[in-house]
Amino acid sequence: MRIRRRSVFYLALASVLNFSVFVLAWDFLGLFTNTLPPLLSICxxxxxxxxxxxxxxxxTTVVTITWLRxxxxxxVLAASLATVVGEVVVLNSEDGxxxxxxxxxxxTLLHMLLAALLFALCFIHSASKTIPGMAGDQSIRSRVS
Structure with missing residues (x-):
């Protein structure tokens, strides 16, 4: 696994962004209590x-393990597709x-799952710098003559 210097920061940023979709959609902070519902859906x-x-x-740029990528x-495709299509349908449907x-x-629950996955990848990338053999350290391999 090749580690880039800013990989952990980018993974954490994507994790926070996906978590903010979940928090904003469920309006945990109460930011949209006095506004009209279309504003929340558009956001x-x-x-x-x-x-x-x-x-x-x-x-595509940070995760180097193919199956994990x-x-x-x-x-992320399923989460965004379900969120966007669902919010558009909610905007155009009848109440109730x-x-x-x-x-x-x-x-939004898939966005939360993706945020947890990306947050776990932050720790995997951080740990791979310190675990021998993960960052391309050849010192633990035995020589074959």
């Missing part, structure tokens, strides 16, 4: 699209439809 849609681009960029890309609300809820 969640724009933040989800931003999280999509940032997470794809981070996954593919999992991250699948999760529970099934419509489950689509963006699933997308």
């Amino acid at each position: 969640v849609i724009s933040l989800s699209i931003t999280a999509l681009f940032v997470s794809v960029w981070i996954s 593919r999992i991250a890309l699948i999760v 439809n529970l099934g419509v609300g489950l689509i963006p809820a699933t997308g």
Whole structure:
């Protein structure tokens, strides 16, 4: 696993961005209590699209393990697709439809899952600098004559 100097910072940034989609969509901070619902949906849609681009960029440039990169890309695509499509459907649907609300809820929960995955990758990248053999250290391998 090749480690770049700013990899941990970029992974943490993408993790915080995906976590902020979850926090903003569920309005834990109460920022949108006195506003109209379309403003919250528009903010969640724009933040989800931003999280999509940032997470794809981070996954393709920082994560060097192929299967882990593919999992991250699948999760971020599913999360952004469910969040954006779900929020657009919620904006255009009638009130009280529970099934419509489950689509963006699933997308925001996938954003939370992706934030946890990227946050775990921060620790994996940090630990790989100190574990022999992870950062390309050849001193632990035996010589074969």
